Amino acid sequence: MPLNDLLASLQEVPNLGSRDAYLEFVNYAGEAALRREGGREHVTGSCFVFSPAFDRVLLCFHRKGQFWVQFGGHIEPKDASVAEAAQREAREESGIADLVLLSTAIVDLDRHDLNAGFACTAHWDVGFAATIDPNVDIAVSDESEEVRWFPVDELPDQVPTGFGTRVENVRRRAMSLIG
Template identity: 45%
Template sequence: MIHADAVRVLNAWTPEEAGQQQLRHDYLAHLAEHPDGLWRSCRPAHITASALVVDPAAGRVLLTLHPKVGLWLQMGGHCEPGDETLAAAALREATEESGIAGLRLLAVGGAAEPAPVLLDSHQVRCAGKDQPENTHLDVQFLALAPEGAQEEISEESLDLRWFGFDALPELTDASLRRLVQLGRKLVG
């Protein structure tokens, strides 16, 4: 069950930064209080999963121009009932939104399986313009693109483009820039 996996993954993950440690505790508290804490229907907050698609050989990342947010972001979104793990949810979202088959989530810090690289809590209006904002408790992974990967834009995006590590578009936020910097360091 994905709920048990999320608890296991977050308990096993040891972030270096105090702010990330606090977010990890907040996410675990959310999951302890909400058996439905990974589903879009859980309000005012729910866990989401995302992945930054990285092409290490070319020194670039693939970003999507999100239609609701109006920013260039990593691939990601809501967990679905068919997702058995957080990593599976992040990989499914990255594959669907990038159109790239053969993505592989990075195992970091000597882990045997893919592990989060960052957590990010942000407000978003995912239930519609007439509904109150929700908090997305995003668990972020890195996805490695296979050599020669060809992206294909999905209906969930206004645009889809590769950007160099040092050439990110203006319409990004600090969270994405931080994720890209960390991704660059980890694939390095």
Template identity: 40%
Template sequence: MPVTNDDIAKTIRAHLDAHPEDAESLAPLLEAARGSDAPLASRTTTPGHVTCGVVAVTSDRQVLQIRHRSLNRWLLPGGHIEPDDASLLDAALRELAEETGIPRAWANPALERPVDVDAHVIPPNPAKREPEHIHYDLRFLLAIDPPAGNANVALQLEEVADYRWAPLTELPGRLSDRTRANLLARP
């Protein structure tokens, strides 16, 4: 069953329970999820829609970053929700596997809700006939536990140019703080 606006509203409310300071920036998304027939899980919904990403962290506190080919920036793995995704977390896990080859079996969700939600503007893409729009990126925190001696990454070269494992301290402010706090709270 595809991800619905109700699923998105429920997830945003759970995030806001933990981070009420995000209420103002997420109000447009929550309002659209509650009152719009436009599917916020669809990449064609404008002026904004939901995407799902991951903060993939190893036991030695290294975070996986990918070099996005068309944006030419270091980003967290993630992307658009597909109709076959059973949940928002499922979409994030699928994107991780697609972009990096890291299987779901290596990823253990640290939370059922996103650790962070980032709203950012995506520039227009004439080749895809996409206007400028907003991505509300729900970022899920995953502990990555590859089998001993096997931390290989197999990039989806159509979208990803490179990857790196960066120290957790290199994540930007709020995301770094929230990630560290949730990792420290884990048993």
């Protein structure tokens, strides 16, 4: 059950500053927290895709948001977990069919308000990480205008506030997953 899986996974996360708020929100909203139609705020899954050397990150230019960001989106009824939703979204939005998460361990929590271009008002994003050879073929989905690799220390200007710090924190956590 995705709700129980998420609650258990959140309990394992070192307090990333917002873990307790996530637990409170998910416990309060219950299953509705995992559904797009469950309310104006809900959980989403995302995936930061790095090169195996963790020196590059693959980002998409989000059509609605008009910024560069990691892959991610809403949890679908067919997703068995938030991690599975994040992996599916990364595959769909990057065109990389064989992309696999490094782990089902949560590496990022980011609640963000959305602008008027969105039907919902906030996403409680739960982030995971993957690595893939940067020479792999990539594709642009309907939700993005472009997909491109960037050096982790040379991100583009059009990113959400604090995104560079998030990428660095996720990179460190993801590297620790592989030892």
